[in-house]
Amino acid sequence: MIQSYIEIFKYTVKYKTLTVLVVLCNLLFVIFNLLSLVLFIPVLQLIFRDPANIDLVEKPIFTGGFLDLFVYVKDYYNYTMTSMVKNDPLDALFFVCMSVMIAFFFKNLFRYGAVWFQSELRMAVVRDVRNALFLKAMNLPLSYYSNERKGDLIARMNSDVNEIENAVVSLLELIFREPFAVIINVATLIYLSPELSLISFFLLPISATVISIIGKSLKRTAKKSQEQTSRLYSAMDEGIDGIRIIKAFNALSFIVNRFKRTNLHHQKLITRTFRKKDLSPLLNETIGAFVMLSLVWFGGKLIIDDPSNSFSGEVFLTFVIVFSQLLRPIQSISKNISSMIKSRASQDRINEILNLDEIINQSDAPISLGGFNNQIDFNDVSFKYGDTHVLNQINFSIKKGQNVALVGESGSGKTSLINLIPRFYDVSAGTLTIDGKNLKSLFIDELRSLISLVSQDAILFNTSITENIAFGENEPDINRVIEAAKNANAHDFISAFSDGYSTVIGERGNKLSGGQKQRISIARAIYKNPEILILDEATSALDMESEKLVQQALDKVMERRTCIIIAHRLSTIKSADLILVLSDGKVVERGNHSDLISQNGIYKRLFELQTV
DSSP states (O other): OHHHHHHHHHHHHTSHHHHHHHHHHHHHHHHHHHHHHHTTHHHHHHHHSOGGGSOOOOOOOOOOSHHHHHHHHHHHHHHHHHHHHHHOHHHHHHHHHHHHHHHHHHHHHHHHHHHHHHHHHHHHHHHHHHHHHHHHHHHSOHHHHHHSOHHHHHHIIIIIHHHHHHHHHHHHIIIIIHHHHHHHHHHHHHHHOHHHHHHHTTHHHHHHHHHHHHHHHHHHHHHHHHHHHHHHHHHHHHHHHTHHHHHHTTOHHHHHHHHHHHHHHHHHHHHHHHHHHHHHHHHHHHHHHHHHHHHHHHHHHHHHHOTTSSSOHHHHHHHHHHHHHHHHHHHHHHHHHHHHHHHHHHHHHHHHHHTSOOSSOOOSSOBOOOSOOSEEEEEEEEEEETTEEEEEEEEEEEETTOEEEEEESTTSSHHHHHHHTTTSSOOSEEEEEETTEEGGGBOHHHHHHTEEEEESSOOOOSSBHHHHHTTTOSSOOHHHHHHHHHHTTOHHHHHHSTTGGGOBOOGGGTTSOHHHHHHHHHHHHHHHOOSEEEEESTTTTSOHHHHHHHHHHHHHHHTTSEEEEEOSSGGGGTTOSEEEEEETTEEEEEEOHHHHHHHTSHHHHHHHHHHO
16 A cells, blocks of 8 residues: 555656645645634634723734744734724724735635646646556557457556546645644644543544545455446447447447446446545544534533633634634545545556566667678577467578568468567567577667568558658658659559648548558558568458559569568469468478479468469
């Protein structure tokens, strides 16, 4: 529990100036809040006592010192008040009202100041946590996204981070405002009446017990509700992403009803969380009201039994007013502790992501490759995904300038093999080298700068065509963009758009056809001007006309480059320098097209199936 609070505190104190300003404004708010109440004592004296019975206070003398300043101000205020009461009670009343008004003004001024600086602080913390989560998400290996729901990650970046925002506010108040408010109010109560103060102290252990019991239950429910929020986001994402299939299969009611069940469960958990969170301050208020009424009875009894007691009626009423203000920070402490407990579940879920092993780590002393000059070597390379072996003892070389094709049935390990080259995954056994240097020893960014990828599913972004082609560059070279588009057979259809290269293509490029998206992907690969080009079934999802245009573009981009091709249509790789046939994670056949046909094996069977 303490560790979670320390982590949130670290987020906060990173912004030292804002934190100090928030704390200072809160402390001044507490002081002026109490002052605005205590200044009512003279008003009560004017109402309940005859001015003739009020003793004149001697004019105080300031002796110096920081603590003496407060005593001097208090005594000088009393001196001014008693002098005015003796001369004209109405002037004294006006003076008290103005004093209280000034105290209220500064109380609210500093409260707003705390809110002003606090709003910037809390959102800065939220921004930092969300940035850290997004950066981590970008660095996590592809295997993470195969196992986890995307909606879960989005939920952690939104609802869980929002809980951290609430925790930042709660923690500052819990550490720097409410304890100070409790201390200053308790000191005032003791000064006014030690006897009544002793009774009021029974509230604290009772509240602590209530907070402890509710807090444990709250954390369990909060964690369940956050996990259910993840499922809700996943259901939303799947429904929106799969709307075409849902409608095609008349599954609208099925999906909607499934979402309603998920949403209902989410609603029930969130409702339980809010109920438990709000229960603690309400119980404390009830307990506080009981104690306050006990104080009223006990204090009233003291005055009635002994009217000559120094504990006067105006002091008693002031005590009751100050004690009612003591309940506010105690209730706030209870509420803030509930928020902190609730946030712990979110903090744990955020830390689960931030503490994940990125797996694909750069070497502590990486070396520079300096370009691709000779060949890529797979030496007894094996790879397993979890406990499942995907590739087993793969051995082959790709020489610079060669076109190497990978063929085989689905699940044979083709995509896993090409994912090892840019280090999307690391080999489980054996070594993968480029120009004799182990990929694990290289700068990851430098390695990936040599490689471009064109996949079956064209991944585009909701921005302009120019920014998609020059992806990753802040200041694209428009001439290079146009040249890349021409080489990708994309210039004509891009120019036909009213905004040309400035056309925003929608989420995932949904304003474009499949062939257009693929040609934009190829233009992106050409713009990067890679030394190694990976084509992952780049034409398999296209119609014949689009495939022809895309294949023409690929033929251009493959010239004078090292290419690794996963082929669905074997007719497109007949001219490849080397064709590897994979089955169950092993290379079972290798050679060029003629060699493999003559072997009369798997490749020939697959080729004949497509040419019949």
